Each structure stands twice: as C-alpha cells, then as structure tokens.
Amino acid sequence: MGTSRDLYVLVIALFFSILFPELSSLPDPSFYDYLRESGLPAGIVPKGVTNFSIDIKTGRFTVALPVPCDAKFENQFHFDYNISGVLSDGRIGNLSGVTQKELFLWFAVKGIHVDPESSGLIHFDVGVADKQLSLSLFESPRDCSAAESDLHTVGLYTPRDLKKESGDIQSIFGPPRNRWTVSS
Numbered sequence: 273m274g275t276s277r278d279l280y281v282l283v284i285a286l287f288f289s290i291l292f293p294e295l296s297s298l299p300d301p302s303f304y305d306y307l308r309e310s311g312l313p314a315g316i317v318p319k320g321v322t323n324f325s326i327d328i329k330t331g332r333f334t335v336a337l338p339v340p341c342d343a344k345f346e347n348q349f350h351f352d353y354n355i356s357g358v359l360s361d362g363r364i365g366n367l368s369g370v371t372q373k374e375l376f377l378w379f380a381v382k383g384i385h386v387d388p389e390s391s392g393l394i395h396f397d398v399g400v401a402d403k404q405l406s407l408s409l410f411e412s413p414r415d416c417s418a419a420e421s422d423l424h425t426v427g428l429y430t431p432r433d434l435k436k437e438s439g440d441i442q443s444i445f446g447p448p449r450n451r452w453t454v455s456s
Contacts, residue, residue, distance in 0.1 A: 303335055304413060311362040313394070313407060316384055318343050318351055318416030331359040335369075341416035345409045348373035349381075350419060362386045372398055 303324040304314035310331075318341060326333040334356040343349050355369035363385035370381040379398035386407060387393040394410060396403040 303333070306333070306359060310359050312359075312364065312384070312386060313410040313412075315410035315412050315414055316364075316394070317355065317413060319413040320416060326359065333357060333359055337416070340419040342419050343414050343416045345414075346405050347403070350378065351416060357383075372396055372403065374398070374401075374403070 301309075303317065303321050303326070306326055307314050307316065317335060318337070320337050320341070321335050322338050323336040324333060334354060337351055337353055337355070340350065340352050343351070350371045350373070352369040355367070357364045357367035363383065365383045367381055367383050371378045372381050373379075379400065381396050382399055383397040385395050385397075387395065392407045393404045394407045396405065
C-alpha cells in the first residue's frame, strides 16, 4: 500500500497535468531540434534519421540513417549509416560518417562550424582544407538518395566500426556490412 507521500506526489502530478496539459503532450525533440538549438542549420544532416542518441552534458551524439546516401548541395556529400560527433555552440567536432567530394576525390569531413550570422557561411573541415559554403544551402534537411557505390573513399577516409560505440543503433540494421576502401 502507498504512503501518504506517494499519494501527495500523485495528487500534485494530477494537478499539474490538469493545469498544464501541454506539458505532458510535448513531443520529444528531434536531432534536427538539437542542431537548431546549437546554432547549426538542420540541413547538415539529411532527412531520414531513424534513431539518435545524444549526451546533453558532453554533446556527444550518434545518428542512424536507414541506408548510406548521397546529397548534392554545392558539392556532393556522402552520409554513412552512422554519423557521430560532438555538438557544441555553432559547431560539430570529431565528426565521422560524412565525406565530401572535391573535384574527383572524397575527403572525410572532420568538423563543421558556422560563421557569425552576418557572414552567412558554414565551414566544413576536411583536414587538408576548410570548405566554405552558403549557410542558406543547409536551412532544412534534404532528401538523400541511396549511395550508388560504397567506393566513396580513396585512402583519405577509413570507415569506423561504430558497433563498439553504439551497439543499440547498429542493432537496428543487423550485422555490420562489408565496407571497401581503396588505398595505395
């Protein structure tokens, strides 16, 4: 049988649910909401996020997509099944799972950051360079077409086995898939 304290908590909870019904019906925030709250555009991740996890204290996140896919902004981008990184104010660091095509080579995107609002630029750190694109290209999530090939890498990017980091997300898609990389 419950104590008087349990009854008190139940009455208070009932009171607040009647007084403020909108609080109990608020949807959970999406990953796109977390991006916007951090000062980043939602379109840096394509449509189709099936699952995500985020540590609010550290900003560490993992995002799952149903299939690897490609999206064309000003440049071609490739998104793996799993994308991970550290989200902070106006930037993502330690990014993995995203590559960008420059001319005919694919480069791993290691980080993303937004310039102050006045410049209207977003920067993609690909290690050897910093690619600047218009922030307006990334305002909303884009459709992403299934990747034509898994040969998006030319020795510049090594896929990670995220099963060790995020077993829950990997289990959505079954066992790890074979990955091919071309190296010299």
